[in-house]
Amino acid sequence: MKLEIDDKTVEIEAGNTLLAAARSIGIDIPTLCYHPALEPFGACRLCSVEIEKRGRTKVVTACNYPVEDGLIVRTNTPDIIEIRKLLLELLLARCPDEGRIQSLASEYGVSKPRFQIEDEHCILCGLCTRVCEELVGVSAINVISRGVEREVGAPYNELSDDCIGCGACALVCPTDAIRLEKNIYPTTAEDIQEIEGKFLEGERDEVLGVFSDLVAGKASTGGQDGGMVTALLISGMKNNLFDAALVVRRVEGYNAEAVVVEDEQGILSARGTKYLRVPMMSKLEAALKAGKRRIAVVGTPCEVKAVRKLQQQRDLEREYPGIELTILGLFCLESFDYDGLKADMSSRFDVELDKADKTQISKGKYIVTAGGKDYSCDVRDMEAIVREGCPYCGDFVSQLADISIGSVGSPDDCSTVIVRSKAGKKLLDAAEFVSAEVDKKQIVKLAKLKKRNADRNLATILDGVQ
Amino acid sequence: MAEINLKRVDEIIEGYKGEEGVLIQLLLDIQNEFNWISPEAIARISEQMRIPKSQIYRIASFYKAMSLKPVGRHIIHVCMGTACQVRGAPKILDRIEENLKIKEGETTSDMRFSLKRVNCLGCCAMGPVILVDGTYHGKITSAMVESILGQYE
Ligand SMILES: Cc1cc2nc3c(=O)[nH]c(=O)nc-3n(C[C@H](O)[C@H](O)[C@H](O)COP(=O)(O)OP(=O)(O)OC[C@H]3O[C@@H](n4cnc5c(N)ncnc54)[C@H](O)[C@@H]3O)c2cc1C
Ligand code: SF4
Ligand code: SF4
Ligand code: FES
Ligand code: FES
Numbered sequence: 001m002k003l004e005i006d007d008k009t010v011e012i013e014a015g016n017t018l019l020a021a022a023r024s025i026g027i028d029i030p031t032l033c034y035h036p037a038l039e040p041f042g043a044c045r046l047c048s049v050e051i052e053k054r055g056r057t058k059v060v061t062a063c064n065y066p067v068e069d070g071l072i073v074r075t076n077t078p079d080i081i082e083i084r085k086l087l088l089e090l091l092l093a094r095c096p097d098e099g100r101i102q103s104l105a106s107e108y109g110v111s112k113p114r115f116q117i118e119d120e121h122c123i124l125c126g127l128c129t130r131v132c133e134e135l136v137g138v139s140a141i142n143v144i145s146r147g148v149e150r151e152v153g154a155p156y157n158e159l160s161d162d163c164i165g166c167g168a169c170a171l172v173c174p175t176d177a178i179r180l181e182k183n184i185y186p187t188t189a190e191d192i193q194e195i196e197g198k199f200l201e202g203e204r205d206e207v208l209g210v211f212s213d214l215v216a217g218k219a220s221t222g223g224q225d226g227g228m229v230t231a232l233l234i235s236g237m238k239n240n241l242f243d244a245a246l247v248v249r250r251v252e253g254y255n256a257e258a259v260v261v262e263d264e265q266g267i268l269s270a271r272g273t274k275y276l277r278v279p280m281m282s283k284l285e286a287a288l289k290a291g292k293r294r295i296a297v298v299g300t301p302c303e304v305k306a307v308r309k310l311q312q313q314r315d316l317e318r319e320y321p322g323i324e325l326t327i328l329g330l331f332c333l334e335s336f337d338y339d340g341l342k343a344d345m346s347s348r349f350d351v352e353l354d355k356a357d358k359t360q361i362s363k364g365k366y367i368v369t370a371g372g373k374d375y376s377c378d379v380r381d382m383e384a385i386v387r388e389g390c391p392y393c394g395d396f397v398s399q400l401a402d403i404s405i406g407s408v409g410s411p412d413d414c415s416t417v418i419v420r421s422k423a424g425k426k427l428l429d430a431a432e433f434v435s436a437e438v439d440k441k442q443i444v445k446l447a448k449l450k451k452r453n454a455d456r457n458l459a460t461i462l463d464g465v466q
Numbered sequence: 467m468a469e470i471n472l473k474r475v476d477e478i479i480e481g482y483k484g485e486e487g488v489l490i491q492l493l494l495d496i497q498n499e500f501n502w503i504s505p506e507a508i509a510r511i512s513e514q515m516r517i518p519k520s521q522i523y524r525i526a527s528f529y530k531a532m533s534l535k536p537v538g539r540h541i542i543h544v545c546m547g548t549a550c551q552v553r554g555a556p557k558i559l560d561r562i563e564e565n566l567k568i569k570e571g572e573t574t575s576d577m578r579f580s581l582k583r584v585n586c587l588g589c590c591a592m593g594p595v596i597l598v599d600g601t602y603h604g605k606i607t608s609a610m611v612e613s614i615l616g617q618y619e
Contacts, residue, residue, distance in 0.1 A: 129520075139518030144527040155523035156505055156534070162518060339516075 003071040018062040018073055019047055029062050029075050030084065030104060032174060033125035036464040038134055040064035041126045046104075048083050050074045059083065081108070089113045094120045098175045122152055122177035128169035131461060137388030138162045140184055141169065154183035161279035165305035166392040166454075167191075171461050185309035195308045195400050200420045207447045209399030213419035214440060216410030217433035224273045224360065225407040226415035228433060229328060232403065233267045233296055235430040241423070242294040242326050246287065248278055253354020255338050258283040260292060270298075275359055277335040277387050281306055288316075294324040301395035304329040308400045326423050329398020331406025331416070331443075333361070333379075333390075333450055340385030349375040362407065394454030396447040403427055409443040411436050416443065470496070470504045479514045489517065493526055501577060502533040538573045538580035540618045543597040547586030550593040554607075558594050559583065561608040565615060578618070 002011050005022050012021045017040065022029050032044035040063045047062040052072040059080070062073075074080065088105040093113035095101050098121060105111065126143055129152060133139040140163035144153050154160035165185035169178045178186055187195075196204070202212035219231030233245050244262050247270035251257050256274040260283070261267055280303045287295060297307055304327055310316065316323050345353040351370045353359075358369040367376040398404040403424030409416040414436045419425050478495050482488040492511065496503055503526050512519045526532045544559045559570065562581060566574050573580040587595050592604025596614070603614050 133518070133521070139520050142520040142524035144520075144524050146528050146530075155508065155519045158505075160520075162520070 001067045001069050003067055003069065003073060005073040006075055012067055014067065016067050018049060018051075018060070018065045018067060018071075021067050022049075022062065022073070022075060027075055030107075031063055031466075032100075032104075032123065033127060034063040035127055035131070035172060035461075037460050038127070038130045038464075041130065044087070044123065044125055046084060046087055048080055048087075050077050050080055084108055085110050090115060091123055094118050095123060095175060097121070098123075100174045120177075121175045121180055123175060124150060124152070125174060126152075127172040127174065128152060128178050131168045131172050132163075135457075135461060136164070136166055136168050136392050138164060140164075141181070152177065152181070154181075158183060159281040159285050159310070160184050161282050163281075163306065164277075164302035164389040164393055165309060166302075166389065166458075168392055168458065168461055171458065172465055182314065185306040187305045187309055191309065191312060192400065195312055198312070199308065199402070200400070201422055201425075202420060207444045207451075208397055208418065208440075209420065211404075211418045211420050212425065213417075213428065214438055215417050215419075215428070216414045216436040216438045217417055217431075218414045218436065219431065219433040221268065221271070223271045223415070224358075226410065226413060226433070226436075227271065228415035228417055228431070229298060229330070229405050230267055230271050231431045231433055232328060232405070232417075232427050233298070234264050235432065236296060236326065236427050237262075237264070237267070239430045241427060241430065242296040242324065244287065244292045244294065245296040245298065246280070246284055247298050248274060248280075250274060254342070254356060254359075255354075260287045260295070272358060273330075273360065275336050275341065275361070276338050277302070277389075281310070284310075288320045288323065293320060293322045294326075296326040296328060298328045298330065299398075300330050300332040300335065301398040301400075302332075302389070302393055304398045304401045305395065326427065327398075327401045327403075328427075329401025329404040331397055331404065331408055331446075332393075333396060333446065335387045335390060336382065336385050337387050344382060344385050345375075348377060351375055360407075362412075391457050392454055394451040394458075396450040397443065406443070408446055409439050470500045470502075470507050472506060472510055474499065475507050475510050476514070479511060483514075489515070489522065489525060490529070493522070493529075493532055497532045501539065502536045504536075536573045536577065536580075538577050540578060540599050541580045541582065542615075543582050543584045543587070544570070545585075545587045545593065545595045545597070546583045547590065547593075549586070549590035550595055553593045555594040557608050558596065558606060558611065561611045562596075562615070565611055579615070 001014050005027055008025055010021050010025050019029055029047050031047045033041045042061045042064045045061055048059050049062045050057055051060055085108050088108050088110045091101050092105045093115035096117055129142050132141055140160045141152055141154055160183050163184040165187045167186040167188050170186035170188050196210050200210040202210045204210045217228050218226040219228055221227040221230040223230045236242055244260050246258055246260055248256050248258050249270040256276055256278050258278050258280045280299055307327055342353040345351045351368055356368050356370040360367050361379055364379055365376045366379045367374055402421040404418040406416050416438055419428050482492050496507055508519055508522050511522055526534055546555055563569055566579055568574050568581055570581050570583050587597055589595055595604045
């Protein structure tokens, strides 16, 4: 395709957009809702340009207009400048405190909008919702409602059960809006620093996060590995460190749900790992609304992040006086999709997942125990059924928990335990277990691997951010 | 609150399984049958059709024909415009609230009525006025409330 942009000739393959064509020859067109890794949205119209075809001109958005042979494009006519000025004036009136809007506006000589000044932050560019849907894959947020009420948010304006706190939305948001959202948990590097300072205690390890103790242990309760989670919960409750625990237990077959338990029986019923991600935050809020205040939450790193973010951004003490959350974080490389795992087990081993006695991941092998027999395969071969979002999560060891527990790093039948706060220390001191040797190197190796993969994925997003 | 029968939701979903681009129709079916779309119904669709909840919610919150709050089979608008106020609209509202045992903005548990207040229905001469579905009832007194409501099943 051969076309002319601002009197320069450019040749580019069909299927490209006018924006790509212009940028390929160094012509800059301002954009707000465009990101190279995402489907164009055409929402902000800032990239408006004039095209001329068979003598007729019209204005189109360059970010989603495909190149055509013989097209004449003008990116800087007085009319186009006027359009951009007007758009920026409207945006500046809507979001007067946003730096990115301010600087674009001043670039175009727009300072005092003639329109009613509001104090919004979101410009409805949809970058966050698209990154969450198209790249991360969980689609926790969307542009909801219509007309003047349109806004970015989670369903029913309630805590999202789908958000994994990866922070991708915060990376792309051109304004402060996403950081002000109350129902999702984008955790940025600054958030992590703040949370560590506020809740954790110990030395900061580059890879494993803040911690004071690293031990391995085996409890008599039985469990996935050393049963340490179960033992910590039982002794914590006995010693009145909390009076309820949010745990995950099987409901039908292998499928699982988060439930609040208040006695030893309940804690025991949740033993064993279900390699799934289950709705957790709505259950936590429901428990708080039902009057529970001192709750131990057991969760994967993404869930730990979500709970911390909630503590950080909402005034929970005012909403639920006396609230005391103790967070037990699990190690996690990835989780699977229930339907996917079920189908995979059935086709791979002819095993009915719902009847499995146990599933585990050890030394790169996935092992399912059913009918007294073990079946195993490489976890790497199960990539297709990994739950969406996991590739964007860089936390293996639940860095923000009060205490983290996993299997990597300790002998078979033992759990590795990392203490990260006063509350975590108290919990460990109260528990009874036989200790064992920890191999820190193994933990570090996997933690680095997970971080590296996530960073690579997030880099694709960062690359396109302007 | 009016519970939505999830078994019935499953049946509706079943009728659309395997088809593409049916979400809007599916939501309309649920809306038509229950008069609203509950969080539980959205969770069910999400699970069964494998569509993230926020995408379903986006559509349900976009179309005027869909309601995310329970709405009764009949909607009563009580005019609280100045003219109607003067002619006793507050008493009418009180009586309706008493009669239906709900407050303004709510829906009866049998889903028969939703009650809303509006500002001036544009027929002040008829005040006090209430509008039920499409029908204006003018010059009413509290004593007439029961028989008016009785006309709606
Ligand atoms: C999805 C997932 C992936 C994991 N991947 C790894 C890994 O790669 N490497 C590693 O070393 N460890 C991993 N773990 C942690 C490991 O499997 C054990 O949970 C941990 O070692 C604790 O063992 P335990 O014997 O002390 O647990 P138990 O005493 O048996 O207690 C298990 C606890 O885990 C909770 N739980 C179970 N399933 C879930 C779930 N889906 N979501 C939230 N909580 C749940 C239960 O509420 C229960 O309280 C993973 C855990 C999960 C949930
Ligand atoms: S929250 Fe940010 S990224 Fe999302 S639509 Fe608003 S301005 Fe755009
Ligand atoms: S933090 Fe990640 S999962 Fe959560 S809304 Fe943002 S992009 Fe989506
Ligand atoms: S960048 Fe093209 S419409 Fe927003
Ligand atoms: S005030 Fe009631 S109709 Fe005008």
